[in-house]
Amino acid sequence: MSLWDKIQKGLHEVTEDLEKTVANVANQVGAVNVAPSAAAQQRAAEWQMALQQRRLPSFVQERLRATAAGQRPWIQSGPVAALLMERSHGIHPLGMVGGNCWYHFGFSWTQGHYDGWHQAIDRLRLEAVAMGANAVLNVDMRVRHGEGEDMDYALMGTAVRIQDLPPAWEPAVATVSSLEFVRLLEEGVVPVGIAIGAEYDWYQPWGGTMLNQANQAAPFAARYWNMEIPDLSSFQENVRRRALYNLREDGRKLGAGVLAHTQYSQMFRVNNEQGEGFLCRHIAIGTAVSYEPSRAPQHELLPTVSLGGPLRSFRPHRKDLL
Amino acid sequence: MTEEVIAPHAVERLKGLRSQGSHEGIFTSDLSVNEFVMVRKAEFEPLGLVVGSCIYHMGIQYGSWNQNMEMDVLSQAMYQARELAMSRMEQEAIILQADGVVGVRLEVKRMDWDQDILEFMAIGTAIAHRSGAPGFKGVGGKPFTSDLSGQDFWMLLEAGYRPMEMVMGSCVYHVAHQGVLRSMGNIGRNTELEQFTQAMYDARELAMERMQQEAADAQADGITGVQLHEGSHNWKPHVIEFFAVGTAVKAMEDADTRVDALRPQLVLPVND
Numbered sequence: 001m002s003l004w005d006k007i008q009k010g011l012h013e014v015t016e017d018l019e020k021t022v023a024n025v026a027n028q029v030g031a032v033n034v035a036p037s038a039a040a041q042q043r044a045a046e047w048q049m050a051l052q053q054r055r056l057p058s059f060v061q062e063r064l065r066a067t068a069a070g071q072r073p074w075i076q077s078g079p080v081a082a083l084l085m086e087r088s089h090g091i092h093p094l095g096m097v098g099g100n101c102w103y104h105f106g107f108s109w110t111q112g113h114y115d116g117w118h119q120a121i122d123r124l125r126l127e128a129v130a131m132g133a134n135a136v137l138n139v140d141m142r143v144r145h146g147e148g149e150d151m152d153y154a155l156m157g158t159a160v161r162i163q164d165l166p167p168a169w170e171p172a173v174a175t176v177s178s179l180e181f182v183r184l185l186e187e188g189v190v191p192v193g194i195a196i197g198a199e200y201d202w203y204q205p206w207g208g209t210m211l212n213q214a215n216q217a218a219p220f221a222a223r224y225w226n227m228e229i230p231d232l233s234s235f236q237e238n239v240r241r242r243a244l245y246n247l248r249e250d251g252r253k254l255g256a257g258v259l260a261h262t263q264y265s266q267m268f269r270v271n272n273e274q275g276e277g278f279l280c281r282h283i284a285i286g287t288a289v290s291y292e293p294s295r296a297p298q299h300e301l302l303p304t305v306s307l308g309g310p311l312r313s314f315r316p317h318r319k320d321l322l
Numbered sequence: 323m324t325e326e327v328i329a330p331h332a333v334e335r336l337k338g339l340r341s342q343g344s345h346e347g348i349f350t351s352d353l354s355v356n357e358f359v360m361v362r363k364a365e366f367e368p369l370g371l372v373v374g375s376c377i378y379h380m381g382i383q384y385g386s387w388n389q390n391m392e393m394d395v396l397s398q399a400m401y402q403a404r405e406l407a408m409s410r411m412e413q414e415a416i417i418l419q420a421d422g423v424v425g426v427r428l429e430v431k432r433m434d435w436d437q438d439i440l441e442f443m444a445i446g447t448a449i450a451h452r453s454g455a456p457g458f459k460g461v462g463g464k465p466f467t468s469d470l471s472g473q474d475f476w477m478l479l480e481a482g483y484r485p486m487e488m489v490m491g492s493c494v495y496h497v498a499h500q501g502v503l504r505s506m507g508n509i510g511r512n513t514e515l516e517q518f519t520q521a522m523y524d525a526r527e528l529a530m531e532r533m534q535q536e537a538a539d540a541q542a543d544g545i546t547g548v549q550l551h552e553g554s555h556n557w558k559p560h561v562i563e564f565f566a567v568g569t570a571v572k573a574m575e576d577a578d579t580r581v582d583a584l585r586p587q588l589v590l591p592v593n594d
Contacts, residue, residue: 134336134337135336162336165333165336165337166337168336168337172336176355180355184355184359185332187359187362188332189332189355189358189359190332190336191355197350211379211439223381223382223438224381224382224383225379225381226378226379226380226381226395226398226399226402227378227379227381228376228377228378228379228402228403228406229377229378229379229439232377233375233376233377233406234375236375236377236441237373237374237375237410240373240375240443241373241414244350244370244371244373247350247371248348248349248350248370251348251349251350252348255348256347256348257347257348257349257350257351257368258349258350258351259351259352259353259354259355259358260350260351260352260371261352261354263352263445265443267433267441268434269433269434269435269436284350284371286350286352287355289355289358290347291347292347293347293367293452294452296362296365296452297359297362297363301363301476302587303477303480303584303585303586303587304586304587304588304589305586305587305588305589306588306589306590306591307588307589307590307591
């Protein structure tokens with residue numbers, strides 16, 4: 001919502017319901033007058049300092065330490081069956097850890113996604129390290145939309161310690177639950193983190209796109225023709241390829257391959273002083289997995305036909321058939 | 323205990339050591355985790371995501387109001403644009419020296435600024451046999467293409483077939499309008515609208531025919547996982563596209579023994 005919209009909305013409210021507006025304004029003024037307690041002020045100051053210095057506030061550090069040491073109850077997200085893994089594979093839940101980053105897009109929404117997620121992942125790792133974890137499982141990725149050109153990138157997951165292993169300096173971050181995590185470990189695959197590849201670019205065709213050129217050459221006929229617009233195709237293809245290249249490079253930093261579960265691309269046409277321009281962007285987000293390609297999976301597989309689940313789901317809604 | 327159950331590489335990684343500097347195992351893919359494991363089970367390794375784009379201006383064709391007819395200009399456009407996107411994706415797979423591409427998705431999107439411009443995208447994961455075994459390439463020694471998932475790919479190989487090529491057929495059809503007299507005559511009667519039935523039949527038949535012909539040209543034995551999509555890409559209400567797509571497959575030499583060795587078990591899950 002732009003400033004102008006806010007003013008307009010305010011004016012609208014005044015004319016619609018004067019009494020309610022007065023109460024509303026009074027409430028807001030009242031809120032300003034109540035000073036936050038000294039404790040709350042100190043807490044806020046500590047948060048600010050910690051975020052600037054890329055560390056955790058002392059009270060968070062203390063709670064995480066106490067939780068990891070068993071002085072406070074452990075916390076676990078995900079399916080309850082995951083508790084079985086404690087016995088079978090020595091995976092102990094420590095506590096919930098999180099990280100977020102509310103980010104304003106100054107020049108690029110696309111680059112913002114890359115920076116925002118990475119900042120949030122770093123903060124999640126910080127909490128996991130404070131607990132002496134080996135991995136963070138069941139990580140949930142979430143975004144919240146701001147009112148303008150801003151967005152919050154949030155992560156939440158369960159930090160776990162694996163029996164007999166020393167704490168990791170760089171805990172693995174996995175979006176799967178511990179049941180799946182164990183299944184992957186047994187196949188020699190470790191989900192280690194989240195990789196992002198993003199790219200955007202502008203294209204300003206000087207003499208117009210190939211379609212415009214065709215339209216100029218044959219003013220009335222060209223719109224009846226089937227034709228590819230090759231310059232736009234290759235522009236878009238290059239943006240996608242560079243985004244995927246960035247994804248691979250991001251994976252390389254983790255020494256891992258990437259399984260991209262989310263891909264998003266968009267193309268806009270913009271009219272400016274120079275004429276017609278195009279903006280294209282592509283974002284890919286994936287789970288980074290580390291494994292040894294030369295080592296074949298060991299487990300036996302048994303093909304089964306389930307009498308319970310659907311084979312190939314033919315489950316149309318009633319309204320589609322009636 | 324942990325170290326006995328879990329692979330040594332995994333243990334190393336969980337201790338916090340990275341396999342940095344090694345170029346092995348660094349790839350991109352849009353497979354799910356389960357699909358990834360199944361592709362590896364099938365003795366293949368993912369190499370990278372491959373994409374192809376095509377932005378296409380559709381010509382204009384008018385269907386005559388009261389006639390069932392194929393809109394051949396649009397049919398050709400839909401087919402040619404998909405083919406271009408697919409071939410660009412294939413080119414990338416050739417550069418990666420892949421044996422083939424699995425999990426191919428073909429997407430069509432209309433551009434906001436012009437209703438005659440459609441965007442076609444083909445995207446899939448290029449894979450290669452782990453030990454470089456020959457005999458998996460598709461038509462003419464090019465990488466095969468397939469829209470099968472990782473699980474389906476494993477199952478296909480287990481059953482003694484190999485994928486050859488993703489085959490498709492497209493037909494854009496104009497369904498005739500009913501004349502006023504005709505619709506007046508139907509008031510109060512339960513009756514089949516033969517003209518409409520016939521239009522659907524014919525359009526579907528044409529799409530299937532074309533897909534089958536493509537598979538025959540690729541010298542395939544059959545087509546599996548066929549899906550029939552119906553769509554109207556912002557065309558007039560009586561214009562509809564039938565699009566048939568599937569993976570053409572060919573039996574391997576030892577197909578019979580492989581199939582005989584397969585003994586799928588029936589299971590009845592009791593947890594839901």
